[in-house]
Amino acid sequence: MSSEQKPILYSYWRSSCSWRVRTALALKNIDYEYKTVDLLSEEAKNQLKTINPAGKVPAYVVNGQVISESLAIIEYLDETHPDVPLLPKDPVKRAHARAIAFLVTSGIQPLHNLKVLQLLNKKEAGFGGQFAKQFIVEGLTALEVLLKEHSGKYAIGETVTIADLAIPPLIYSANRFNLDLSAYPTVNRINETLAEIPAFIAAHPDNQPDTGLNA
Amino acid sequence: MSSEQKPILYSYWRSSCSWRVRTALALKNIDYEYKTVDLLSEEAKNQLKTINPAGKVPAYVVNGQVISESLAIIEYLDETHPDVPLLPKDPVKRAHARAIAFLVTSGIQPLHNLKVLQLLNKKEAGFGGQFAKQFIVEGLTALEVLLKEHSGKYAIGETVTIADLAIPPLIYSANRFNLDLSAYPTVNRINETLAEIPAFIAAHPDNQPDTGLNA
Numbered sequence: 149m150s151s152e153q154k155p156i157l158y159s160y161w162r163s164s165c166s167w168r169v170r171t172a173l174a175l176k177n178i179d180y181e182y183k184t185v186d187l188l189s190e191e192a193k194n195q196l197k198t199i200n201p202a203g204k205v206p207a208y209v210v211n212g213q214v215i216s217e218s219l220a221i222i223e224y225l226d227e228t229h230p231d232v233p234l235l236p237k238d239p240v241k242r243a244h245a246r247a248i249a250f251l252v253t254s255g256i257q258p259l260h261n262l263k264v265l266q267l268l269n270k271k272e273a274g275f276g277g278q279f280a281k282q283f284i285v286e287g288l289t290a291l292e293v294l295l296k297e298h299s300g301k302y303a304i305g306e307t308v309t310i311a312d313l314a315i316p317p318l319i320y321s322a323n324r325f326n327l328d329l330s331a332y333p334t335v336n337r338i339n340e341t342l343a344e345i346p347a348f349i350a351a352h353p354d355n356q357p358d359t360g361l362n363a
Numbered sequence: 364m365s366s367e368q369k370p371i372l373y374s375y376w377r378s379s380c381s382w383r384v385r386t387a388l389a390l391k392n393i394d395y396e397y398k399t400v401d402l403l404s405e406e407a408k409n410q411l412k413t414i415n416p417a418g419k420v421p422a423y424v425v426n427g428q429v430i431s432e433s434l435a436i437i438e439y440l441d442e443t444h445p446d447v448p449l450l451p452k453d454p455v456k457r458a459h460a461r462a463i464a465f466l467v468t469s470g471i472q473p474l475h476n477l478k479v480l481q482l483l484n485k486k487e488a489g490f491g492g493q494f495a496k497q498f499i500v501e502g503l504t505a506l507e508v509l510l511k512e513h514s515g516k517y518a519i520g521e522t523v524t525i526a527d528l529a530i531p532p533l534i535y536s537a538n539r540f541n542l543d544l545s546a547y548p549t550v551n552r553i554n555e556t557l558a559e560i561p562a563f564i565a566a567h568p569d570n571q572p573d574t575g576l577n578a
Binding site: 217218250271272286 | 430458473490502
């Protein structure tokens, strides 16, 4: 592959959704160009809309085609680079893996993204955090029950799946809100196991080209 | 398949997420038992947690296995009943179809679900609607651009996909908030086309066993 054809990932170091995609790219050993989008700059976000109409990261550009939404990108990567599969083979287990990923990406994360927090804090100082914490706690409570039922070494059995990609960014957010995580031992155990995998280390916010931007 | 083995769908007539799954089931001609969950009853929601730990509809029970999260259920149905496919064959088009579905299910719908509205309206009467409308408008704006680029008769080309399943519930919500939808002609056109398909009619909130509950 020539360098002109290298895929591009529009990302922001602390974005949960970008982080999930970075992890999939690292697990699958896919080389890509990292383009940072400063999510605190209105100009950068408006420019991003010419790439992804929703004005959000991540956006993944491959052969001139833009793919948006973290889980759509991850499913695409899984279908086109099947050597390191991120979904189990059994249809019910695939469903459980996806359900855990969706629980985080549609049930928890949207309720504490930057824009939501900004809007709620404008209504009343501190309200954003209060709102976010309630949904993170509810989500973690459900996640703990699901992981107790389905996990092995990882979220679904003994290999890393799409479900695992959602866990480190969630715990990172929970820690930013200073939540007590002692009630979620299975979530914590899996998060600690993932933290030692080189691809998860490579994808961590602390290890990106734009680490620390607006910190 | 004996009647004992019929799958069960835990649903609520007006739930967007249940609606998407009902549409997939109808398109694929899958027979199932409909169990209503009264989302306004704390007792019913607590009981539901013994089925789906997140306490949400839909939950789909097949051979004693519970699958949660609407898009995980739909992907499962698509993998196990491939006769009426809900994803294109081309990987990039599959990604676009999923991205549109995710844009709605993680970027728009979570920000106007019942619980979010209740919490925000408790903070200040009317704030829930104001908050919801902002994210529906932003989401519809992005959706219109994506559909202009990718749609044919339906959201992605000339056959119904997972992307289409997300559109009618979104427009139904937008109408409940009395939003002016004239700026989204492509979304409207596709929504009107879908409204004439028998499976979409069968899945509509107006045509469920629990239609009108708490209306």
